[in-house]
Amino acid sequence: SSQKIKCIGCGAVIQTEKKELEGFIPASALEKADQDADIYCQRCFRLRHYNDLMDIDLDEESYKKILDEISSKQALIVLVVDLFDFEGSFIQGIQRYAHDNPIIIVGNKFDLLPQSVKESRIRQWVMKRSHALGVRPQEVLVTSATQKQYIDDLAQKIDRLRKGRDVYILGASNVGKSTLINQMIAPAIDDNSLITTSYFPGTTLGKIEIPLDDGAFLIDTPGIIQRDQVSYFLKGKELKQVTPKRRLNPKAYQINGRQTLFLGGLGRFDLISSPEKSSLVVYASEDLYIHRTKTEKAEQIIENMVGKELTPPSIENKLNLKYKQRDFKLKEKSDILISGLGWVTAPENVSLSVYAPEGVNVVLRPAMI
Ligand code: GDP
Known part of the structure; x- marks a missing residue:
């Protein structure tokens, strides 16, 4: 029948498509259930039988x-x-x-x-x-x-x-x-x-x-679901790559003159001006490749390396992403966070241009560490 089945636990409409949304049950489990049996969504089932909370x-x-x-x-x-x-x-x-x-x-x-x-x-x-x-x-x-x-x-x-x-x-x-x-x-x-x-x-x-x-x-x-986190734009392997699994290992880069740091292919930090010998410290997943280059070469790197050495994005996803530029002038030692990707700590009096996918939150804040 076309009538919607509801979970007898939480009342959510039963669905078999999206594991992370309410009312989910694996299709195989739904098929096995008797016609008139009480149906629990997976979350209610796990709670009842294993005292396990599953989030939707x-x-x-x-x-x-x-x-x-x-x-x-x-x-x-x-x-x-x-x-x-x-x-x-x-x-x-x-x-x-x-x-x-x-x-x-x-x-x-x-x-x-x-x-x-x-x-x-x-x-x-x-x-x-x-x-x-x-x-x-x-x-x-x-x-x-x-x-x-x-x-x-x-x-x-x-x-x-x-x-x-x-x-x-x-x-x-x-x-x-x-x-x-x-x-x-x-x-x-x-x-x-x-x-x-x-x-x-x-x-x-x-x-x-x-x-x-x-x-x-x-x-x-x-x-x-926060739509302005990088995770919203990524799937599977890409998402795994940006999510830190272990303790963050801060990586410091001495930056002189017009240099650029790439955080995979999702974040780009151009140093515009700085006091002598500034260092930028990157806090991100160790699976994310950090690449330092001269700013004049940045466009070429995007063309040649993003989607290949610099991932995410995957080569397929590269075409879907539009980058937005934000400019910052730091009054104190600060972090610039790209939501879900990590952050870069820079000293006072540094000016930077930061590029991240459009729609992803970029935040300037007093340094956490
Ligand atoms: P929820 O969606 O907020 O309920 O988050 P979960 O409890 O499902 O956890 C989401 C992910 O973060 C899982 O991969 C967890 O293993 C991981 N996680 C949860 N708590 C911690 C923590 O304290 N440290 C670390 N490193 N990972 C955590």
Whole structure:
């Protein structure tokens, strides 16, 4: 029949096309199901049977409904942000929806930063940046969900600040929200109780409510897809290449006169003017090839190397990308971030022209490290 099948867990319309969107179930699983059987989407299935949170992603339009719901609630808001792409993964406008509700900002993927970087420094930096982005958090934390760093701290801070209220965990796709929540709830929940009591039908928004011991809930929300991250323009292998898997290893380049740095084929930094002996420091995935050249040769390099030695983009994707130029004059030591690709740190009084694909967020900010 043409009637849409709905997940009996979250109510989302069942679909077999997009794994990261709500209502997904593999086509093979759907075929095997009885005609009149109850169908769970993969996310609800995994939650029921494995206590495993799987995130789904929403576009901006649907995401607004989550923010609207929060707007009307008394709750603690936990915003998870990816330290590798702080501005790109930050949900803008969150303060407007929070009203007087307290906010905790979590900078996740701390393990990606160089070993020498102090956690306290990053916390202070995250606090300042949050203020600059219009949010006044009650608390700021850094965590590593995969390395299990500061997870207990986060759980304690949440418990202290929520004062009996529900807790909403928010974040853009891929910030590590599911990994973080899975780590946080693992010690608190025994398997039997989770299967019967932790699983609450959400709404078509696809939220998941995890019961806390006092009758309140920890609410996991879908991630929002940020269209201005480089990842939005990349697929499969290309995406893997720009995503750091290990600790960032900063690479310093002495730049004299009119020189250019390519970050793969997606980012280009032209030095326009600088005090003598400036060095630019690149923070990016080690799989990304960094190429230094004279600026006068840059066009030729784009022609000959981008899509070949300098990837991403792949040669096919190269034609789809248009680059946009932005000019910066630094008043202090700063990072120029290309959202999702990484950043370059430059000293004060340097002028640069930066090229990145049109639509990708490029941000000037006080140096993180
Ligand atoms: P979500 O979409 O926000 O729920 O993100 P996931 O939890 O699915 O994680 C997205 C990706 O980031 C996965 O590949 C995770 O392994 C990775 N990830 C999550 N947390 C961390 C972390 O603390 N450090 C690092 N290096 N990677 C992480």
